[in-house]
Amino acid sequence: xxxxxxxxxxxxxxxxxxxxxxxxxxxxxxxxxxxxxxxxxxxxxxxxxxxxxxxxxxxxxxxxxxxxxxxxxxxxxxxxxxxxxxxxxxxxxxxxxxxxxxxxxxxxxxxxxxxxxxxxxxxxxxxxxxxxxxxxxxxxxxxxxxxxxxxxxxxxxxxxxxxxxxxxxxxxxxxxxxxxxxxxxxxxxxxxxxxxxxxxxxxxxxxxxxxxxxxxxxxxxxxxxxxxxxxxxxxxxxxxxxxxxxxxxxxxxxxxxxxxxxxxxxxxxxxxxxxxxxxxxxxxxxxxxxxxxxxxxxxxxxxxxxxxxxxxxxxxxxxxxxxxxxxxxxxxxxxxxxxxxxxxxxxxxxxxxxxxxxxxxxxxxxxxxxxxxxxxxxxxxxxxxxxxxxxxxxxxxxxxxxxxxxxxxxxxxxxxxxxxxxxxxxxxxxxxxxxxxxxxxxxxxxxxxxxxxxxxxxxxxxxxxxxxxxxxxxxxxxxxxxxxxxxxxxxxxxxxxxxxxxxxxxxxxxxxxxxxxxxxxxxxxxxxxxxxxxxxxxxxxxxxxxxxxxxxxxxxxxxxxxxxxxxxxxxxxxxxxxxxxxxxxxxxxxxxxxxxxxxxxxxx
Amino acid sequence: xxxxxxxxxxxxxxxxxxxxxxxxxxxxxxxxxxxxxxxxxxxxxxxxxxxxxxxxxxxxxxxxxxxxxxxxxxxxxxxxxxxxxxxxxxxxxxxxxxxxxxxxxxxxxxxxxxxxxxxxxxxxxxxxxxxxxxxxxxxxxxxxxxxxxxxxxxxxxxxxxxxxxxxxxxxxxxxxxxxxxxxxxxxxxxxxxxxxxxxxxxxxxxxxxxxxxxxxxxxxxxxxxxxxxxxxxxxxxxxxxxxxxxxxxxxxxxxxxxxxxxxxxxxxxxxxxxxxxxxxxxxxxxxxxxxxxxxxxxxxxxxxxxxxxxxxx
Numbered sequence: 001x002x003x004x005x006x007x008x009x010x011x012x013x014x015x016x017x018x019x020x021x022x023x024x025x026x027x028x029x030x031x032x033x034x035x036x037x038x039x040x041x042x043x044x045x046x047x048x049x050x051x052x053x054x055x056x057x058x059x060x061x062x063x064x065x066x067x068x069x070x071x072x073x074x075x076x077x078x079x080x081x082x083x084x085x086x087x088x089x090x091x092x093x094x095x096x097x098x099x100x101x102x103x104x105x106x107x108x109x110x111x112x113x114x115x116x117x118x119x120x121x122x123x124x125x126x127x128x129x130x131x132x133x134x135x136x137x138x139x140x141x142x143x144x145x146x147x148x149x150x151x152x153x154x155x156x157x158x159x160x161x162x163x164x165x166x167x168x169x170x171x172x173x174x175x176x177x178x179x180x181x182x183x184x185x186x187x188x189x190x191x192x193x194x195x196x197x198x199x200x201x202x203x204x205x206x207x208x209x210x211x212x213x214x215x216x217x218x219x220x221x222x223x224x225x226x227x228x229x230x231x232x233x234x235x236x237x238x239x240x241x242x243x244x245x246x247x248x249x250x251x252x253x254x255x256x257x258x259x260x261x262x263x264x265x266x267x268x269x270x271x272x273x274x275x276x277x278x279x280x281x282x283x284x285x286x287x288x289x290x291x292x293x294x295x296x297x298x299x300x301x302x303x304x305x306x307x308x309x310x311x312x313x314x315x316x317x318x319x320x321x322x323x324x325x326x327x328x329x330x331x332x333x334x335x336x337x338x339x340x341x342x343x344x345x346x347x348x349x350x351x352x353x354x355x356x357x358x359x360x361x362x363x364x365x366x367x368x369x370x371x372x373x374x375x376x377x378x379x380x381x382x383x384x385x386x387x388x389x390x391x392x393x394x395x396x397x398x399x400x401x402x403x404x405x406x407x408x409x410x411x412x413x414x415x416x417x418x419x420x421x422x423x424x425x426x427x428x429x430x431x432x433x434x435x436x437x438x439x440x441x442x443x444x445x446x447x448x449x450x451x452x453x454x455x456x457x458x459x460x461x462x463x464x465x466x467x468x469x470x471x472x473x474x475x476x477x478x479x480x481x482x483x484x485x486x487x488x489x490x491x492x493x494x495x496x497x498x499x500x501x502x503x504x505x506x507x508x509x510x511x512x513x514x515x516x517x518x519x520x521x522x523x524x525x526x527x528x529x530x531x532x533x534x535x536x537x538x539x540x541x542x543x544x545x546x547x548x549x550x551x552x553x554x555x556x557x558x559x560x561x562x563x564x565x566x567x568x569x570x571x572x573x574x575x576x577x578x579x580x581x582x583x584x585x586x587x588x589x590x591x592x593x594x595x596x597x598x599x600x601x602x603x604x
Numbered sequence: 605x606x607x608x609x610x611x612x613x614x615x616x617x618x619x620x621x622x623x624x625x626x627x628x629x630x631x632x633x634x635x636x637x638x639x640x641x642x643x644x645x646x647x648x649x650x651x652x653x654x655x656x657x658x659x660x661x662x663x664x665x666x667x668x669x670x671x672x673x674x675x676x677x678x679x680x681x682x683x684x685x686x687x688x689x690x691x692x693x694x695x696x697x698x699x700x701x702x703x704x705x706x707x708x709x710x711x712x713x714x715x716x717x718x719x720x721x722x723x724x725x726x727x728x729x730x731x732x733x734x735x736x737x738x739x740x741x742x743x744x745x746x747x748x749x750x751x752x753x754x755x756x757x758x759x760x761x762x763x764x765x766x767x768x769x770x771x772x773x774x775x776x777x778x779x780x781x782x783x784x785x786x787x788x789x790x791x792x793x794x795x796x797x798x799x800x801x802x803x804x805x806x807x808x809x810x811x812x813x814x815x816x817x818x819x820x821x822x823x824x825x826x827x828x829x830x831x832x833x834x835x836x837x838x839x840x841x842x843x844x845x846x847x848x849x850x851x852x853x854x855x856x857x858x859x860x861x862x863x864x865x866x867x868x869x870x871x872x873x874x875x876x877x878x879x880x881x882x883x884x885x886x887x888x889x890x891x892x893x894x895x896x897x898x899x900x901x902x903x904x905x906x907x908x909x910x911x912x913x914x915x916x917x
Binding site: 335336337356359361364368369371372373376377378379380381382390391394395440444 | 822
């Protein structure tokens, strides 16, 4: 029997302005059997998405097929006319894009959107399609399957939307699913749930799938075969077990190396006390902050409550939590972009004005903000030397040769070649842009760097390089870091203190080793157990734990009374946890946990 | 993908793969090239048109010119004559040379339109950026005033103003057109400005402590220049049509000065006589406006192409 999808010596090229062809995909061959999941893995620019899209007979604008065949059930899709392609897409091959939030139309009900393509292709009547959709909601373990179709996209959570995308794709019973990084943008707790649903529904439906990702730990959970790509060429191709456990190629080993081990005590970087001073470099006290107009000392929407964090000189504090927990808000309050409603921000022991307009230039210089997306944080119309030169000129009054020399030093510091000074941001890769983004903050010679998810948008190898760079900078310069991330493994390998935020409250706080070893706050335990491990079969094991079953994928709700984690907590005490603000329990070694349960309970 | 050096070294060293294409230059398509040559031609005519015109724009040609050698007709018709060696594009309703009038008219029509569009941009962009970066109150007041102006039909508005000023000169024509078109420029400049204002790099400049002037001139203006340039081309076309329609109604450029719009109007009776006279200036208007549009299309396709390239991962 022939395979469902056969990609045979596929070549795809990009045509530039001078009509020259640059090969993007250079002779790739692999097969997908029925009922099998094949993962395409590689960094951005490796051509993985381009290859996956070719199974739909599609290339992105500017690209064209240069040779080879892509056969579905023996039919070559590259040579198909647009009529046949139209019936192929959506009926036999379905595509699942990365961001569900951007794919769903907010003005239409979910049910209409899920069934649309199946009905449009005439595969089934509206009634049949509705029934099929309901069946899929159940299979994907979505809440309230009878009425879900009548809701609008904004009424369900991000993880649920991602699963609804899968329902949309599966509704027309396609033979092949193309999943393009479907869990990359999700929090770990959501990711685990989505992965589980995808895996079981693919098995149930007997569909085949191509799974595109850069995350090797995710691949290990879901794929049968793995294709490792680099620069448009296959580096390694084998069963998941074989690639994960006995990687034979150098590049695969490098990818494996860049996957951070699951967070555990003892991974934190050694930090010396050499740079410490009496007062902490940056400190926030009893902070209350939020958005909207302030009434009676409280903003309309309170995002942060009772936050106390201190960063010693030369140390780094990791702030961790799911999206919506207030991590970025905390950084914005520190930087003065969002004035706090109550509480203080102290720099070197001196209280700062809440709004940045009132802070002095010297104070501004000492706290630098590194934005999450280097793509948008660098002005596309300015050359790198102007981007880096401005803070030098602005804070230190450097000009001419001196400025040029310093720009050279900064580029060297972030390990970029000198000639990048003359380039524009769009001529750099994602990792290089992030380095420039860092260099700009360093140009001010700050005392505290606020890093907001600086490596979240980067591939694992690039991200690991940036982390190494940060560690080196901390040693050399004695800069303190506030390191914000939703990825616990990253924080565990970089910070020496961790602050766990949940719905605007600090639920646990302390040195890395104390936070990452028992006793845990129930939420910290959930976070730790949700980080995928790089081994086959981890997903099944993880789903058995009580945290996973109780607390995964719920909307984070901000509450004024009680513990915000109440409805997700497997150990919650009804009547206490939902009514009273939990007390802060101080444990040894500056470690504190905010919970009604005592130490004995959460030690288990 | 971008540098050959990187690609060739890649398979062994596993460098970071570049994912951003190098800057592209605008490459004109065939319609774009035609557009550019026609626009250049008219720009040239603005400068040298009156010099190469066979007659003056106000000259009513002598009947003698039209006497066919060998015929005994003493008083031939001079109006609405078909193209001939004497009048290359024919003559108009009182016997003036159409070609000369079009060449002279290029200077008035294009000159007035360019000045009016520039004025519209000066007012619209200044107010738009002010609304984008200013306080909520400033934004609201500017926007509402703008909405009020925008709600008046532009031709009616211009007619009322011109009538009130009792057939003013060309300067007032430019000012009135500029103000009317500033309203739509304001909207575009404001929305582009608001978009850039919330971008991370502007926020980065604010965190650095930069002043408003620096943010406007270094961060915002360079980033909205390209879409505004595209819009400038389109707006210019609208202004030409607007000035032409005013002249067509008899309220724009006053005789004996020639202007493409008024030429269409005054020669309209010729249509029933089978004359080309009203078609020639109409063709001039069409050639210029369509050419500008074709260039604008190329520029926006370039911007779109860059977007598409960025999507390739």
